[in-house]
Structures are given as structure tokens and as C-alpha cells.
Amino acid sequence: MFESIRRAKLQRAGLSCGKKRLKHQEGDLVDELRTHKAATIAVYLGFFFVLGLLMKMGAAVIPGTVTPQPIAYICMAAIASALVVHLRVALTEDVEDNAELALVLGTLLLQMGANVAMLDYGNQQSWTGALLVVAMPHAFAPLVLSVILGRKMGLFAAIYSTLLGTIVCVAVNPITYLASSSLIGFLVVLFTKRVRRRNRLFMAGLYIGVVAAVFSLILHEAAGTGLGGVSLGRILGVPFAIGIITGLLVGGLLPVIESLFGATTEVSWLELADLNHPLMKRLSIEAPGTYHHSLVVANLSEAAAESIGANAAMTRVCAYFHDIGKLTKPEYFIENMDPAENPHDDLTARMSALILIAHVKDGVDLAIKHKLNVSIIDVIEQHHGTSLAWYFYKRALDQKAEMIRLVEQGKSKEDDVPQVSEEVFRYPGPTPQFKESAIISLADAVESASRALEKPNASRIEGLVDELVQDRMKDGQLDECDLTIAELARVKASFVKTLLSMMHSRIKYQKGHEAPTSNIITKEAAATAQIHDGMTLVTENPYATGAGNEKKRSARKPPASAA
Template sequence: MFPLKTKNPAVKGYSSAKRRRTPEHFRFRNFLDRNTWAGIFLLLGTAVLILVLYWPSPLQQRSPMQALETDAPSQGIATLETGAATESVPPRRTRTTWIRMEILGTALRISLLLAAGIGVLSLQDPTFLERNRRILLFSILLLLGLGLAKAILTFAPRFYPEEYALFLVPFSLPVMLATILLGSPAGVGITLLFSSFLSMSSASPIAPLLLGLPTGIVAILGTRKIRRRSDLLRAGLLVGLLMVLAALALHSPENRALRTDVLLRQCGIGLSNGILCAVLVGNLLPAFEYLFRTYTNVTLLEFCDLNHPLLKRLMMEAPGSYHHSMLVAHMSEVAADAIGANGLMCRVGAYFHDIGKVLKPGFFVENLRSESNPHDALVPTMSAIIIISHVKEGMDLAIQYRLNSRIIDFIREHHGTTLVNFFFHRAQELAKDQAGNTTSTVDPSSFRYPGPIPQTKETAIVALADTLEAASRTLKKPTIARIEALINRIVEERYREGQFDDCALTLKELATIRETLARTLASMMHNRVEYPDSNEASDRKDTPSAAHRPEKASEPVGSSDPVGSRPGSVAGQ
């Protein structure tokens, strides 16, 4: 009779008001991202584009093709003029034949250099070739540098003397971008390939190598751990100073034609080159981050601001979860730094990993402010649905607030495919009581997180820290030995369940993570001395030892277990 009006969940903040994308939506994209043949064709296309860019070379002197004279039938030879030398070529080798031979030779040289550079890169980072998106970004950065170099070396001599052209080439621009976006191994690969291609096409091979290799190494060292925008300018200044030294090294005393004023201009151009490259990198980074869905430490630091609207909302509406997230962030950052992973990424991901709890904070034990528990009125299946939903709702909020996709990965993966143990065991007990026998008919899939399991080392570390911080709240006396036993049990359970199968963590790294987390958690859970009130001081004079008695460990907020954990069970669901 009366039409029912459906509430819009986006109005109440329960959804991003966008249609949820299922794994089928990303199947083709994931196929292209991980397909081996797609990566091979991508590298072949890169080689072809490099061949198009660098044939004929703008740096080479007159090649034999350009000096090919008309055939001389009367003498039966064709003359090739290369400077002062003269070569005799059989008349059947026409201009077209020489062009084909040089194209083939150049293509082989480019292919060998590209294969060697990718090989060096894969040795330093074995996971690099697993994602075609990274290969595409690497190829674009290499082609960007080579394209700029080709344009400068082609058009700069029309406006400036030729001896300044090489100092205008932005050697450090693609190297800085590759190091910041893809890591130091990619920066090394760009440095080797960029310098080698320029040297191969130059009439003076030493100059591109002397300018490209040292500046590339300095650019990598200056940007591999960049945290602030000012670090870019510092790296650019170092690159500029190194180009000044390279100009002095190229200024040979035997070269009398090179005047002092030319040397000074080369030094000035080189110094300006390094600084300008740093400025360009700072302006290009946001575009590359957006297009390739990647991140940099500079961007991550922006999310470290605790005044972020989501973090402020978490602090006000779910203070226990906020406190828990801060502790997990500290633990995971220390553990990540210990194995050489991205500690800053772990800290930011841990800040937001439980953001979905702001929608139903009262159903999580760390946020309970009274003795009443809302789960007492619910069946275990419904309680598990509410607990598991904080992952989905957290992803919705992250999309709504435009968080980085890597941060969303922490929200989605920090529970993997584990069980909500507390409610699963309660459901088993209820099923046994109702059936009147010991046979359990509870389906575990109803109490299991949808996953996926952690895909990176950083998400695996946050998942471990999250579970350990929650489980440690069940320890009555959190000694170092008990904390170590707890974390060993948690790691072994996660390992047997296959939660670490996709994150590339080694056994040695897991051992380091265990030791670091145990040491960090033990320092966080130390006891304090109980100080008497001024009114009670006189009453305690007869018992001086009472003032030095350790305070009994209270139950602080921060556990991510929804209703607490049973002894012997793993918390953190």
C-alpha cells in the first residue's frame, strides 16, 4: 500500500556510494599485469622505440652511409669517405644494403644492452619482472630520458655551441624518478642503460659515460630514502656539483681549442642541470603516482598526519581502536626496518588498517565502555558477520576519502583468510548443545575473512603486529618469555595456514620479525611503580614495601578482539 523507501547507506557513512568491484572486474587487468608474454612484448616494443629514437644518431659523425658516393662502374668500386680514410666497397653493396646492415647491427646492440640491463635489475630485485606495470613504468622512464636527450642533442647545436650540448642532457631526471617510484635497483638499471645508449651513439664514448654513470649513482644515493621535498633539492645540488667535476675531467690540457670561458659555461650549465632535474622530478612525481597507482615516501608522509579526517574520526568515535592502531604502527615500523622493508609504509598502513571500526565501534571490545556486551544478544554467526564487515566498510571509507591503493591493501589483507576464532568456537559449542552430541556441523567459511592473504612483506608485518598486540592483552603477566612464546605460536599458526605464501617473506626474515616484535612489545608492556596518594602516605608508613609493589597489569584498551579472547586462543580477529 505504501512504498517502502530504502535508506541510502552513503548518507549515513556506511558506503562510498559506488558499485563494489568484484575480482572479475580486475581479471583482465591482472592477467596483463602478470602475464610473461605481455612483459616480453613490452620489452621488445621498448627496444624498437629506442632504435627509432637513436638511428641515425645525433652525436655520430658522418657515417659510411652518408658518405657513400655514386657507383663507379668504370673502376668497379664504390668509394666511402670517412674523414681522411677511404674504403673500397663492392658495387653490389648499395645504399639500401648498408642501411639494412646498420639497422640490424644497431638493433642487436640495443637488444643486448637492454637484456643486460634488465638482467642486472632482476638480480638486484627478483620480484621486479613479476609485475608488467613496473616494467611499463621502467620503459617509459627510460624512453623519457632518451627522448629528451635526442631532442636536446638534435636542436641544441642550432642555438648553442656544440660543446655545451651534452651538459644540457638531463642524466639524473629518469634516474631520480626510477629510484623514487621503483626503488634503487631500477635506478641502477636506468643509469646503466641510459649512459650506455648515449655512449654507443656518440663519436666520443667516454663523455656520456663520465657524465652519466657518476651522476646516476649520486642521484640514486640521494633519493633512495627521500622523506621530504627538500631532499630532492639536496640530491639535485650534489648531481650538479658532480657534473662540474666531470666538466673539469673532460677539460684535457692537450685540448687547446677548449677555452676557459667554455669550461666555466659548462660548469654553470652542469650545476643548473642537476638543480633543474630535481625541480622537475618534484613536479612529475604526482602525475606518475596517479597514473601508475604507486606511492612515494613523500606521499606517505602526508598520510602520517594524525589530523587526517579519518584518523580524527577514529580517535573520537573508536578511541580504543585508535590506540590499538598507534601501537601496531610503532611495532610494525620497527620490525619492517629490521628486515629492510618499508617501515614508513607499514606505519601509514597500520594507522588506517582498522578504520572500518568507526561505523560500529561498540561491537569491538577495545571500545566497550560498560560491562554490557552487544554480542550477548546475537547469535555467533551474526556477530562474526559484524566483525568481518569492518574490512569491507574500511575499504569503502578509504575509497570515499581517496586513500592510496597501497593503504587500501593493508585494510583488505591485514586479516588474510583467518577465522574469527572466538565466535567459531562458540558456534561449535552451541551446535553441539542443540544437537545433543559431539558432532559439529558449523561451516567454517561463515567465520572466515574473505582475504586475500598478505601480498607484500609490509602487509604481512602489519597483520602479525595486529594479531600480537591484541593477543598480548590476554597475558596476565606479560614477561619476555611469555611474549616470545605467544608470538612464536602465532607465527607458526599463520605459517601453517599459508598466510605468508604470497608475501615473499623468508624464514630468516620471519625470525628477525619475531625477535623485533617481542622486544618492542615487551618494552611497551612494562609495569610501573604504584605511587600512594598524599592522604594515604601516612597510613603506609608502616608498610614501606607497598609503595614499591608493582601495579597489577590492568586491561588497557586497544585489543582488536571483538569480545576478548579465551586462554589459549589467538586474538586479533
């Protein structure tokens, strides 16, 4: 309330527009619940409780089945406790918060519930023997978790859906259940490598349906009792249909699951990579230089992410949107600036720095308004970390030194000497918190600095990349992400390789009446210079061909962009 009153007073005084900048989930209760230990304990207790209910239901669906005794519940609790230990010891990086924990445990419970329902339906249809077991949707939990959280989590789901299902579905043969569930669960994880299109889920269901049908037939033949009154079409057709239905069901449920638990699959990242998004279309029209910069950063980042096994699709999409904050004042950034007019000439160094630094908060504001993925917002916040806007900081120091000189000469007063604080010229942060964010941060700096290279070649590009990465490390910008030294070396090598392919030399175009002099652009080509991120960019003039065209044009040097 007091903040609203203060903002209203500033607005009446003409010092505020009255609008409140959106912040990224600051103080959100949902964010608190994601990491709170009490919520974690509640999720585990709920899992144990529902599992106990499913055990009771599983025994009740088939008449004559013995009701679970206390020892059965103790065995269930032992296996569930092993599941908890497995998650806490080996999979802490894969299950980072309570939302993902609820997704994992909820998916397992959903499969157990589907198994009980299928057991009840099969009993009503007079299915017996192996068909009653193979007809269960054993592929559901492994398929869901493999696609959303990775194949390691898919294997985890296959293991514990098998162990827990043996106790829940106590009315069926435990050996047959163990064999069927483990075979189908592990194979469906094998079939979900790099699911980049939703039709791959249908194909995974198709493949697992074929496997289940063949295994069902083998089990019936191995039993030595013939078909036992069950038609061959049902023995083959029911498991095959269940496999296909599971694939289709998972494909349809993925958007709902992603929305409920805040997860994003590679399929969704590829859908978000559409450059026809309203913000990207605005960027291409209102800030074409930033748009091109974002595309190049996306190429650099994606290749680097692939080299270390990070999420390449997520990295590309986040790189597309990392500079959307520049849409607020595109003309103040060098890549969009009119060479004939530099708006920073009329501003102090501190004001220029504040305008450039503000593009991070402006980007978060735009991203929240357009309901972009939370990971994109994280990257927008983190892609500059707490780095220094060096060009304007240096200019402020130079201005301060000049004022001190004038004071010493008696031409100015000491009160006119500006106070220069490094903190004012630093971005608000935070520093990159995960690998993909760190890669985009480095690619952003590398792309900007590479434009300043004169006569780029392998050694110069490699030296530039190494210097930039070392500077970021010394400044503490990579302290909070989980990039290892070995991964950082592969990232640098990827940057060098990609930049070399982008900046390779071209054969000089010869007109028909010209005598060929050289196949490579000559060193005598004229140059134009501009400043980008505090470094000088020299670009050769491809139209300078002879001695008469060796005159160099000197363009006014605008200040550095925060890109």
C-alpha cells in the same frame, strides 16, 4: 543486469538496502593488463621501436653526422636485449607488473629524448667538446627510478642509460659520454639514500650539479686546447644548472608519475601518514579504542619492517587504516564497547561472527570511497587472511553441544540443533601477499593478545609472540607472502622488544601522607578482566594499596573482537 533485478526485488521485499558494496578492482581491465603477457611484449616492442627513432634523431641533429647503418641498429638491439634479460633474470621482484615495466623503460626513453634535445640545443649554441656531453641530463632516469623503485633500479638505469645513450648520441665522443653518464648516474643514486622529503631531491640535484661542473672543467683542461672559445662561466655554469634543474624537475614530476603508473614513493607515504585524514579523525571520535589499537599496531609494524628492510613508511600508513571498517558498527568491537552493555548478548554466535568479519569488506568499501592508496586496500583485505573467529566459533560449538544434550534429555527436538560450519566463522581473505601485509597481520594479533597478559615480562611476551606466529604458520596464513624464516625471527624479536618498552612496569605513585611500602606495584593489586580475541586480559588496579582494598571487581566478559 540480472544482478540489478535481483537486488531490486530484495529491496522491495525489505531484504536489501539497495546499495552495492564496492569491491577492490574486481575484474578491472587495468589489473588484467598489468600482468598480461601480450601487454608485456607490447611494452618491449614499443621500447625497441622508439629507441630506433631516437637513434635516427640523434644522428640528424648535428649536420655531417653519418646516418646510422644497419649494424648500428643491430648493436642497439643487442644492448636492449641484454637489458630485457637483466630485468627478467635479476630484477623480477623489483619490476612486478607491466605498469612498473613501462615506468622503467619509459623513463629511459625520456632521458634519451632529453639527451637528443639537449644535443640539438647545444649545437645551436655552438657548444663543443666535453660541454656538449656533460650538459645532458644524465641524472634523470637514475634519480627517478632510484626514488620510486629503489636504488637497485637506479643503478640499473645508470648502466643502461649509459650504454644506450652512447649509441643514440652517436654525434659526440663515445668515451666522453661513457665517462660522464656513468659518473653522474652512479653518484646521483648514492645521493638519494632515504629520500623522505622532496627537498632531498633538490639537494641531490645540487650535489650532482657540482660534480658535473667540476668534471666538465677537468675534461676541458685535460683536452689541452684551452677553453676553445667557450667561457669559463659556461663550462661550469651549464652543467651545474642542469643538475639543479633535474632535481627540481623530478620533484615536480613525481606526483604525476606516481598517479600514471600506480607507484608510491616513501615521500608520499610520509605525507599519507597525516593523522588528520578524515577517516582517522572519524576513528578517533567514533571508535577511540580502535584508533588507539591502530596506533599501537603501527608502532609494532614499523619497527618490525625496519628490522627486515621492508618499507617501514608504507607499513605504518597501512596499519593506521587497517581497521577503518569498524567505523560501520564500532560498538560491536570490544575496544569500543560499553562495559555495562554487550550488544552480542542478544545475538547468535553466527550473527556476531558475521558482524565482526564484515569489518574487512566495510573497510575496503570506505577505502575505495575515500580513494586511498591501493596498497592500503590490499592490507585491509589481507590483515585477517582466512583466519578463524575462534571465540564465536567456540561459542557456537558450545551452543550446539547444549542443544544435543537437551535433545537427549527429550527437552528439545533434533531440528533445533544448529549446524556449525567452520567456513562460516572464517574471514574471506586473501591471506597476506607481501611482507608488509604479513607484518601488519601478525602485529594486529600480537597487540590484541598482549592485552590479555597478566604481569607481562620478557619471557611471557616472548612466549606469546612465538605461539601466535606458530599458530598463524600452522593455519597457512603466511604461505603466500615472501617472508623467510630468518626474517620472521627478526620480526618476532622486534615485536618482543617493542612490547616490552610499551608494557614496562611503573613506579607506584605515593601520596604525601602514605608510608612508602614498595616501589613496584604489588601483586595484591585488584584486577579487572575482559575478553579480547578469546583471551583473558587482566589489568591491575593502580589504586589498590592495602589489605582493605584487595577486593576484586568482576566485570562482565564481552566477546572477542576481530581485531
